[in-house]
Amino acid sequence: MVMHIMTLRIQFVMGLFAVGALVACQSEPEGRSLTPTLMVYADKPEPTSPVATPPAGVPDGMVFVPGGLTQIGADDGQAWEKPLLWVQVKPFFMDEHPVTVAEFRRFVTATKYKTEAEKFGDGAVLDETTRQWTLRKGAKWSHPQGPEQPPAPDNHPVTQVSWNDAQAYARWAGKRLPYEFEWEHAARNATNSRTRYPFGNELINADGKYLANTWNGTFPESDAVLDGFHLTSPVGQFGKTPLGLTDMTGNVWQWCEDWRQNYADVMAGQPPTNPTEKVQRGGSFLCEPGWCHGYRVSGRSFTSPETSLMHVGFRCVKDV
Template sequence: MVHFVGGTFMMGSEKGLSNEKPVHQVTVKSFYIDKTPVTVAEFRRFIKSTGYMTDAQNFGDAGVFSFQKRQWELVPGATWKYPFGPDGPKAPDNHPVTQVSWNDASAYAEWAGKRLPSEAEWEYAARCGGENKSTYSWGDKLIVDGKYQANVWQGNQITDRQGADGFVYTSPVGYYGETACGLTDMGGNVWNWCADVYEAYPGGEYTVQPNQNVRVIRGGSFFFDANGAYSYTVSARSMNSIETSLFNMGFRCARSGE
């Protein structure tokens, strides 16, 4: 884990989408956050230790995007072990675990003696202790000297050809290197669950009815997002319901401490 000394920073962005506004002052206490998203191998240890059944396993299916039909589907048998379904490839051990709901992520975190990060902690870490003013956790560009800085969607359409960044789907955690403060995959690869209920920032024009069953996700993923490159920024935010499991959504843990 990487340690961050608590402090006050300006959260959000006036250049981003409406749900990122207004920029407002937030104070966080000192905390630790996982260097990488939780991997398939790490999640397997949790399952073996506890016998835990994920929401996808209990429901019998999970969300996978069909590139042939160009639509999301609930695929029977899609789980953290086989994120595309039983006929698809097995999830590689060193890739971030996917097809885990907020409930699953919270259960893992508790088993590990940790918790899910707050949305403010996640952004504070992405900004390297609130000091980084760049667009993304690694800088201001997705491509530097012809090299992708993260596992992201190339293009603006679901039909666009993928693989220019080296991967069509998930990538090994840490493949693209570390931020200045030692974190990896803080943009792209998989969305990260956060602890918070998804709410509007105070004082802005954006409104949403808070729902305890809808939580924040951060960081974007390898898959197409309607917000394009905005979804990988340090301030971008989205949400999903706590029982939802998708092939492009994972998590990392945090822990309080000086």
């Protein structure tokens, strides 16, 4: 998609994607560099000693993610989560939670920034009456459901922000967006944990408490709201991962740096062909397994970089 009107195709489970415009290896055991922070391997290389000790002065609001070796993808996942590949990741800092409405407001106030939804005059919203996506006039980051609906709470993740908007915020904050392999490495707790979610294989703990904000029912017919939230929830509401991150499962999809690409092409050293969509990770409050189980650690989604959606936000990272 390159035209704004085409954003109504809203793709939760689209195609195949990986790190864009970057070179990968085919079978060389030494691997090749994807970015200054990533090396990719078709087969498991000899492990290196990960950087596990946080440096002095972890930035406020961020978590240290140790470097290490992580296997990307899932054998039991969707086609766009295969084939599995190995990535060596350098350490980095990651925002503890997605950027909030209050944090984004500080950016807008300081820079007078105007989001793409504001420039277009609308944002994509799921109309629960028609059960169809629509471009709603006046929907923007402060009022993601539209001007007639309540404003977004300050402690909720900001939405109705495009990839381009997220890039602008990251530059202002002295950070960047994560590569999707960095994102999955962090979701796997920087230890290559193989559970479905960062905290295990179930969304409900032994006490019956929900551990993430997802759709509880059959999408889009009914949401039982068993987790307490029909739309977004406050960041950190469902606790932290073993690494200390929040909202890595559900709540909002999160923009990543990369263009959509097939993992097989990454391993073959092929650059993205016809790059028109950016990757998102983490799933959202609209995801349920019968429709979109994207909130698994290996889940992926893709949308054009100018698109603004009521269930997509972002978090930032910073190099160590």
